[in-house]
Amino acid sequence: MADKKKFTIYDLAKKLGYSPSTISRALNDHPTISKKTTKFIKAAAKEAGYRPNSIAASLRSSRSNTIGIMISRINRPFISSLISGVEECARQAGYSVIISQSNDKYDNEVNNAKVLRDSQISGLIVSLAMETEDYDHFQQFVDMGIPIVFVDRVPKSFPSYHVVIDNYAAGFKATQHLIDQGCKRIAHFAGAQHRNVYAERKEGYIDALKAAKLPVDESLIYLFDTLSSEEGEKATQELLSLENPPDGIFSANDTAAVSAIIYAKKVGVNIPKDLAIIGFNDDPMASIVDPALSTITHPAIKMGEIAARRVLEHTTDNHDSSISEVTILNTEVLVRKSSLKSKVDKPVEQL
Amino acid sequence: MADKKKFTIYDLAKKLGYSPSTISRALNDHPTISKKTTKFIKAAAKEAGYRPNSIAASLRSSRSNTIGIMISRINRPFISSLISGVEECARQAGYSVIISQSNDKYDNEVNNAKVLRDSQISGLIVSLAMETEDYDHFQQFVDMGIPIVFVDRVPKSFPSYHVVIDNYAAGFKATQHLIDQGCKRIAHFAGAQHRNVYAERKEGYIDALKAAKLPVDESLIYLFDTLSSEEGEKATQELLSLENPPDGIFSANDTAAVSAIIYAKKVGVNIPKDLAIIGFNDDPMASIVDPALSTITHPAIKMGEIAARRVLEHTTDNHDSSISEVTILNTEVLVRKSSLKSKVDKPVEQL
DNA sequence: TCAATAATCGCAATCGGTTTCGGATATTTA
DNA sequence: TAAATATCCGAAACCGATTGCGATTATTGA
Structure with missing residues (x-):
């Protein structure tokens, strides 16, 4: 019941005598803030129990630190292992994972794509529905500069990242x-x-x-x-x-x-x-x-990890999204x- | 590459000669806007290809239409079916599902709780890690008024929703x-x-x-x-x-x-x-x-569905989160x- | 010692909806 | 017909962080 007033960087700024901008930069290790104040502010933030509002950050920066996954069904051994790999890798990098299943239906896949497009994901990992034969619904992500990593069930031709086995x-x-x-x-x-x-x-x-x-x-x-x-x-x-x-x-x-x-x-x-x-x-x-x-x-889990890493690399290194990069993993x-x-x-x- | 300028309710407002507030209300079926203009605005929005920015909406309303899931590992048959049920139910209601796995480690669970707490989820579905024996890390959700639904592996005593089998x-x-x-x-x-x-x-x-x-x-x-x-x-x-x-x-x-x-x-x-x-x-x-x-x-999938429904009900009906409600499902x-x-x-x- | 450069930091706009408050118009009632 | 009430809509603050630009202070060089 006790809903504590939200503690924002403004509150912290007031408390420490800094401006909100400085607080923000310090918490994000911006080079323009001195090491000393950065350390001080971070300590104070932790001490005060400050919790960043990632929604606000996303809005302003239009980056969401969220990876979207589109798969057929979660409860299949290969798929769940794949997701497991993605999640593990994503979480370690501070990313969240949001999933949607198509049940192997094309229509569902198209719909899920719309939903994910509107949720500001910073990357998309896809294993195609069984039915899917055209890929227009993925174009919108390319247009928005969102990297797509196709895994295992990949499209015939669509410039993007592929993680597959031979x-x-x-x-x-x-x-x-x-x-x-x-x-x-x-x-x-x-x-x-x-x-x-x-x-x-x-x-x-x-x-x-x-x-x-x-x-x-x-x-x-x-x-x-x-x-x-x-x-x-x-x-x-x-x-x-x-x-x-x-x-x-x-x-x-x-x-x-x-x-x-x-x-x-x-x-x-x-x-x-x-x-x-x-x-x-x-x-x-x-x-x-x-x-x-x-x-x-x-190597299902590994495929997931690699797919996640492709997304992370892309967003940090600012790759050119028109190129295609294929990773082929070993089978035995x-x-x-x-x-x-x-x-x-x-x-x-x-x- | 072609990154279309984002089309916001402001653009739509200007185009239609309405104010942004009216646009917002119309799109959300607010009763204070007449049926006629609501219908008109909605049609125009679709026509113009308007896409709502859910991040912005979340920021202001501090509701995210996202359900968080905490489980041990995704790639286990029971768990993946559970998630499948949650996802299905959530998606139909326009909610997204974000997952995090603990690998049955208490520490991971605590950490994941922090991450989810900061991502403004509107409900949390949990199946406890094998190790977990104290539940303090869930208190923060209660404090924020976020409903928790424990499924299958539930805490001994913690006021919340439970979905279990006998x-x-x-x-x-x-x-x-x-x-x-x-x-x-x-x-x-x-x-x-x-x-x-x-x-x-x-x-x-x-x-x-x-x-x-x-x-x-x-x-x-x-x-x-x-x-x-x-x-x-x-x-x-x-x-x-x-x-x-x-x-x-x-x-x-x-x-x-x-x-x-x-x-x-x-x-x-x-x-x-x-x-x-x-x-x-x-x-x-x-x-x-x-x-x-x-x-x-x-009934794994069903348990997921019910858990999701509990969250949805809670947010719409504005339940009292201090009560405990237990759902017991049949086994055979x-x-x-x-x-x-x-x-x-x-x-x-x-x- | 004084100007030039670098290192730090703050102001204020911004992201795109949501929501409170109140104004204007339409409808009903006395 | 005037007053009272409903109905419909707009202005502007707001959510909480990010960031371009400018200001201030510290450091360096001549």
Whole structure:
């Protein structure tokens, strides 16, 4: 109840016999204020329990020390780790993080963009909605000089920062791994092909097959909307009832891969002997399913950190926002039991 | 690059021949402005592409339309779902959500509280850090009239809104279920006992045993710090090497329960025949592990929604912040294979 | 010692809405 | 018709910090 009168720099100024401007500059380490008074004022501010009003500061300086995040859904392992990385990095630099989820809907994304545009964010970190195919709603940020960092699911062409993994290489490696294990007929669970990550993973898959002189059978490639467990199960069912079923599956995410494992087990197909499976992302469930799912590891938290750092760098160094800067992070094949037919490949993760 | 001059209500006022005050009121549906001019001004505003500066509004009115969230870590299934619920509800009401994670450290929590206090949030939603045992750092919000909604991990006594599940009842039900399955010697993996949720679940466990006239064996109760999979595995190892091992485990979270399943399987203990296991939370991994983990379901997203609604209600209805209002949500026993010894209990979830 | 330069600091405008107070016009009542 | 009340709107202060510019004082150089 006791609502203390707000203590502003004016109050502090009066108390110390300085002007508000001096107080403000001192608290912000402005070089034009002597070290001595700066130290004195800071001490007095702390002593008096002064709390800056960041809203007022934002209004005047039109900088908000807030980073906006736009993602599909928070409660997905990769996304939440990504956000976690952003938040950690942002907070250490004195920035706040404000989030908005699109539920993979284009309309929501457009709307969220409007809201964020009006809240004076100093940078935007985006992982695109599944549906999104045009990027006009991001132009307004460019116009306002707000840096955009696209992460993982990035637009085809839009001058901005990108933080991604090499999906092509990862797709290639995953497929290559199955080939190394002796698979001759490898199916692929792909996602929406207008989304870079899924298109690139598929490219890698196809090229790996070609490099190994294996035929590319289009009927083994499933183009899913969401790569859900339902889709994965259904596709596995279809694949296993083929007269010439595949001996390997590379799924573009773990959810579908796990459902494949579970379904295959249910119908008595031996994994990995009859069917080797590798997923993508290393979601927690990948290590829990039995046999444990081989997968591609994503440095999710690190991607978030880097994305946040791009924003921070941009605002401090005053970069040119018309340039594009792409950061590509490493992925690794994490071999577990779901794909380990031979013993000579890579070491199995200890469980 | 083209940084359009900002278009303010002053510009609009000049253009329309009204005063800024009228524009402001019209845009906010103030009753003192006639319906007609309100409609006219709104149309003109949209037409002119006027965008309100929410920072300026916040400064003057000291309301920010922002809800702050303090949680342990974002990338945990329960937490991310909780946030998802908050965000969804908040956005629909025109509020933004700003998050901060404590990593379960008390010091971080205190710090985050300071930051949020200075950012003029209109409400705070908190799930306490594991370490936290005093709540002084929340008093400042009460002093400022900012409503606090504690969710799930709530303080022992602090006048505020609480949104929780009945942990006692859930613990009782979980244990009762194991008893119903014929378990006579049930171990319990508990969390830090100063955290309400774990203490209450343990109480429920103990009382269920007592109600069934089963002995309470303290040596079967593990008090963990974090309920990690490492802790779960180690405890399971110890329990299984007892000369009189338990025939059931009720774990206060799924992580430890799953590790128990995996370890037991590894050493050839049959689940559920020799050892029935039930967890808590219904994390995604619970349905993936084999045998699938019975567990207690948490309405995480709904808890987030309700928490957000409490904040919204409070700010609109201008509640008295000294009262305490507790919302208790339902939990359910979700029976899967890890605990299903008999067939006559409850229906097994289809996989 | 006096002018020139540097180091410090204050004044006041500013950011863009919100809100109090009161004025002007319209409507109702006596 | 005059007075009373409603209705609608404008002037200006205000929220609390930031910052360009000018003033003052201290330091340096000749």
